[in-house]
Amino acid sequence: MKKVLIIGNGISGMMCAIRCAELGMKVKLIAPGPSEQSQSVMAAGGINAVTESHEEGDSVQCHIEDTLKGGAYLAGSNAVKGLCSDAKEIIHYLERIGTVFSVDEHDRVLLRAFGGQTFKRTHYCGSSTGKHIVSALVMEVRRFEAAGFITRIMRHHFYSALISDGRCCGALFYNEDARELVPVYADALVMATGGQNSLFGKTTGSSRCDGYAVGRLFMQGAALKNLEFIQFHPTTLQTPQKRMLISEAVRGEGGRLFYMDGGQKVFFMEDKYGPGGNLMTRDLISREIVATGRDVFLDISFMDRKAIDSRLPEVRDICAKYRGIDISKEPIPVAPSVHYFMGGLAVHNDHETNITGLYAVGECASIYHGANRLGGNSLLSAMHSGKVAAENIYGKDLCEHADFDNYILAEQESLKKMLGAKSPFAAMHIRDMLSDTMREHMSIVRTAESLSKGVEDVRYYLSVAERIHYDASVSAYINYSLNGILTLALAALTCADARKESRGAHYRSDYPATLDEYRAATIISYNDGDMQVTFDRENVYED
Amino acid sequence: MKIRILRQKVPDSEPYWESFNYDGTTEISVAGILDRLNFGDDIINDLGEKTDRIGWEYSCLQGMCGACAMVINETPALACETFLKNLKGDEVVLRPLRKFPVVHDLIVDRSVIHETLKSTNVYIGEYNPKEKEDHEHQYAVANCLKCGLCLEVCPNYTDGKSFYGAAYANDCYLVKARNREKAGDIRRSYAEHFANSCSKALSCMEVCPMHIPTLSSMAKMNRIIHSGK
Ligand SMILES: Cc1cc2nc3c(=O)[nH]c(=O)nc-3n(C[C@H](O)[C@H](O)[C@H](O)COP(=O)(O)OP(=O)(O)OC[C@H]3O[C@@H](n4cnc5c(N)ncnc54)[C@H](O)[C@@H]3O)c2cc1C
Ligand code: SF4
Ligand code: FES
Numbered sequence: 150m151k152k153v154l155i156i157g158n159g160i161s162g163m164m165c166a167i168r169c170a171e172l173g174m175k176v177k178l179i180a181p182g183p184s185e186q187s188q189s190v191m192a193a194g195g196i197n198a199v200t201e202s203h204e205e206g207d208s209v210q211c212h213i214e215d216t217l218k219g220g221a222y223l224a225g226s227n228a229v230k231g232l233c234s235d236a237k238e239i240i241h242y243l244e245r246i247g248t249v250f251s252v253d254e255h256d257r258v259l260l261r262a263f264g265g266q267t268f269k270r271t272h273y274c275g276s277s278t279g280k281h282i283v284s285a286l287v288m289e290v291r292r293f294e295a296a297g298f299i300t301r302i303m304r305h306h307f308y309s310a311l312i313s314d315g316r317c318c319g320a321l322f323y324n325e326d327a328r329e330l331v332p333v334y335a336d337a338l339v340m341a342t343g344g345q346n347s348l349f350g351k352t353t354g355s356s357r358c359d360g361y362a363v364g365r366l367f368m369q370g371a372a373l374k375n376l377e378f379i380q381f382h383p384t385t386l387q388t389p390q391k392r393m394l395i396s397e398a399v400r401g402e403g404g405r406l407f408y409m410d411g412g413q414k415v416f417f418m419e420d421k422y423g424p425g426g427n428l429m430t431r432d433l434i435s436r437e438i439v440a441t442g443r444d445v446f447l448d449i450s451f452m453d454r455k456a457i458d459s460r461l462p463e464v465r466d467i468c469a470k471y472r473g474i475d476i477s478k479e480p481i482p483v484a485p486s487v488h489y490f491m492g493g494l495a496v497h498n499d500h501e502t503n504i505t506g507l508y509a510v511g512e513c514a515s516i517y518h519g520a521n522r523l524g525g526n527s528l529l530s531a532m533h534s535g536k537v538a539a540e541n542i543y544g545k546d547l548c549e550h551a552d553f554d555n556y557i558l559a560e561q562e563s564l565k566k567m568l569g570a571k572s573p574f575a576a577m578h579i580r581d582m583l584s585d586t587m588r589e590h591m592s593i594v595r596t597a598e599s600l601s602k603g604v605e606d607v608r609y610y611l612s613v614a615e616r617i618h619y620d621a622s623v624s625a626y627i628n629y630s631l632n633g634i635l636t637l638a639l640a641a642l643t644c645a646d647a648r649k650e651s652r653g654a655h656y657r658s659d660y661p662a663t664l665d666e667y668r669a670a671t672i673i674s675y676n677d678g679d680m681q682v683t684f685d686r687e688n689v690y691e692d
Numbered sequence: 693m694k695i696r697i698l699r700q701k702v703p704d705s706e707p708y709w710e711s712f713n714y715d716g717t718t719e720i721s722v723a724g725i726l727d728r729l730n731f732g733d734d735i736i737n738d739l740g741e742k743t744d745r746i747g748w749e750y751s752c753l754q755g756m757c758g759a760c761a762m763v764i765n766e767t768p769a770l771a772c773e774t775f776l777k778n779l780k781g782d783e784v785v786l787r788p789l790r791k792f793p794v795v796h797d798l799i800v801d802r803s804v805i806h807e808t809l810k811s812t813n814v815y816i817g818e819y820n821p822k823e824k825e826d827h828e829h830q831y832a833v834a835n836c837l838k839c840g841l842c843l844e845v846c847p848n849y850t851d852g853k854s855f856y857g858a859a860y861a862n863d864c865y866l867v868k869a870r871n872r873e874k875a876g877d878i879r880r881s882y883a884e885h886f887a888n889s890c891s892k893a894l895s896c897m898e899v900c901p902m903h904i905p906t907l908s909s910m911a912k913m914n915r916i917i918h919s920g921k
Contacts, residue, residue, distance in 0.1 A: 182749070183806060185838045186757040245819045247870045249830050275831055280756065284834040292815040303803060325795070355751045389717070389724040390772060391753040467754070470773070473719065573742060577731050622744030
């Protein structure tokens with residue numbers, strides 16, 4: 150019986166585990182906490198699919214075209230075709246396992262649209278779609294746990310993969326209870342570790358998604374893709390604990406963006422783009438907000454209080470609870486923030502990376518969203534990729550396992566040294582400095598000059614990071630993850646520098662045009678400290 | 693303002709109290725305070741001594757994941773949703789949840805919540821609901837964070853060995869509602885691990901951050917029990 154190790158138990162990891170179990174494979178599903186604590190529970194808006202209840206005129210083909218166009222034609226058309234064609238079955242599957250999608254009084258499915266969609270095709274569960282999908286998947290995982298196919302393991306953090314001769318045979322974990330590294334061997338390793346939020350400090354997402362696993366695998370030889378494409382959400386609210394997402398629904402309901410100039414409100418989006426200005430795409434609005442150089446507000450206070458209560462209750466609550474703002478009386482101060490990572494581990498259409506036996510699914514894999522992702526497509530891709538990876542692992546031949554004893558001993562020794570350190574210095578300080586650098590130099594508008602400053606900063610952090618002893622009273626993970634995170638940040642800056650054009654979420658003020666010669670995915674690989682960027686013009690990853 | 697924290701280095705060591713001074717804004721959550729205390733250059737207690745950074749868990753930082761559940765001024769609550777301005781007195785007292793084994797400082801091991809659901813087969817299996825489903829209640833119940841606050845406050849819940857508490861009762865309802873074939877089995881588990889020992893203190897509903905109407909789940913579960921099916 151094949152053994153599959155899956156790291157990360159959000160929607161993509163659980164879906165992959167369930168499909169593996171359905172196919173009779175044995176799964177270990179490992180993460181620091183339960184699925185209820187994954188970022189997937191935060192997805193509010195919905196999941197895209199063209200089903201029987203589609204709007205007139207909509208079709209799978211139209212969903213494919215919207216997705217490719219939204220991604221500025223960097224995503225592979227075969228992969229996107231597979232994604233959109235599977236969407237209907239995914240919705241039905243979710244219904245079968247008990248996800249309650251919102252319906253109208255006649256039990257007809259309700260649909261909404263995010264930016265970039267030609268038709269309304271986003272299915273949702275009230276205001277917490279991700280949470281409801283997670284709750285349904287957790288029950289399914291439990292079923293296969295009871296049947297002995299899935300074992301869930303918590304309080305374990307990824308440390309490194311066990312790779313020899315280009316083949317992956319499992320992973321090393323830091324076990325929080327035993328406070329030591331433990332190996333888990335498997336026929337295939339599936340990474341489902343989500344986005345790279347921590348490169349930018351506090352974002353709209355979960356602090357558990359820090360990019361370390363992707364950074365570490367990169368250092369172990371895995372190729373990464375499209376790291377420069379990072380989606381900023383234009384309207385987020387600063388609070389003392391994080392940046393909170395203020396849903397697109399506010400603008401959908403007529404919310405207006407403005408700044409103050411000499412006591413006058415300037416509705417800059419409407420002035421420039423006409424009455425629909427506030428509904429332009431996420432990246433365009435983000436750039437326009439930055440261009441104002443001022444404090445920007447989103448106003449919905451003209452809306453009737455009752456209408457706010459019925460149509461925007463979450464936004465009302467977030468603003469009141471975290472900032473004491475009554476949105477029916479005052480405007481919401483907003484600024485763009487990092488929201489989604491289109492880049493990550495480069496995978497083929499079967500979700501295998503360039504390393505045999507190493508797979509990636511969900512947000513940590515880069516395949517479907519090209520240069521920008523459409524809202525509602527990431528939950529879809531998390532579900533779809535989990536299935537695809539499982540089915541391909543099932544059909545693959547197995548290889549012999551190598552001997553990793555010496556490697557494991559050496560890593561255990563080096564971690565022991567780190568844990569024994571008696572230093573007050575917090576590794577978190579370097580993470581904080583990194584996020585300042587990334588927010589400044591890898592932001593919405595980029596230039597060669599600013600990116601090179603970013604590279605310089607990160608190189609400096611990397612050069613000192615290895616020599617500093619860290620406060621061992623902080624979680625061991627925060628300490629050992631630093632190097633992988635810094636390396637990933639450097640790789641992202643390097644990709645952004647190499648793409649001398651503007652496309653999708655990547656905007657260079659020194660190269661504002663979109664150029665045909667760059668209509669190819671960015672691939673970056675690592676060799677003993679050196680990073681090499683190529684553009685995948687042959688579509689090597691699209692087969 | 694003083695922040696007094698019940699700390700513990702490792703699972704089998706002795707707990708101890710340690711206090712910290714905080715004099716920033718009151719427009720901040722307990723999570724925000726813990727973050728500030730932890731990530732100054734050094735972490736200094738109220739005696740001016742350097743000390744270990746405070747262990748606590750978080751993920752979403754906006755009341756959606758349950759990771760940061762703890763006891764705040766004797767009330768079980770989510771740290772990221774409890775604001776200083778709403779707390780009384782000039783001291784904030786933080787303790788780990790008492791009903792679960794402490795791992796480190798404010799971090800507890802809540803795996804028992806998932807274990808009991810697994811060991812009693814609380815899963816839907818084949819989706820086979822009754823004709824008319826109560827979508828609204830199912831929606832409310834599926835919001836459960838598995839945070840354990842309801843168990844912390846419950847007078848009947850001790851260690852999850854026999855009585856499993858509100859989080860369990862709600863998931864039982866979901867299974868019953870979505871697969872009538874399993875209604876009988878689930879009903880038996882529910883009776884054994886919940887209904888027979890619940891004294892209806894209902895404090896679980898007061899602390900639930902998702903405002904889950906557990907009483908309504910109980911009513912719906914009882915309905916089949918009494919109809920004898
Ligand atoms: C506020 C918000 C709203 C959103 N709304 C929508 C929406 O409406 N529609 C949509 O389609 N998308 C939305 N998204 C995006 C969507 O939530 C994510 O892309 C998706 O949930 C990712 O799922 P995943 O399975 O890849 O990873 P996640 O759910 O992020 O899970 C990652 C898992 O990996 C684990 N992990 C991470 N690092 C390690 C490590 N080192 N060791 C071990 N385990 C590790 C984590 O603990 C977790 O279990 C939203 C995102 C945010 C932040
Ligand atoms: S029922 Fe409420 S308090 Fe109990 S675990 Fe679920 S969300 Fe937490
Ligand atoms: S950190 Fe998620 S609920 Fe507090």
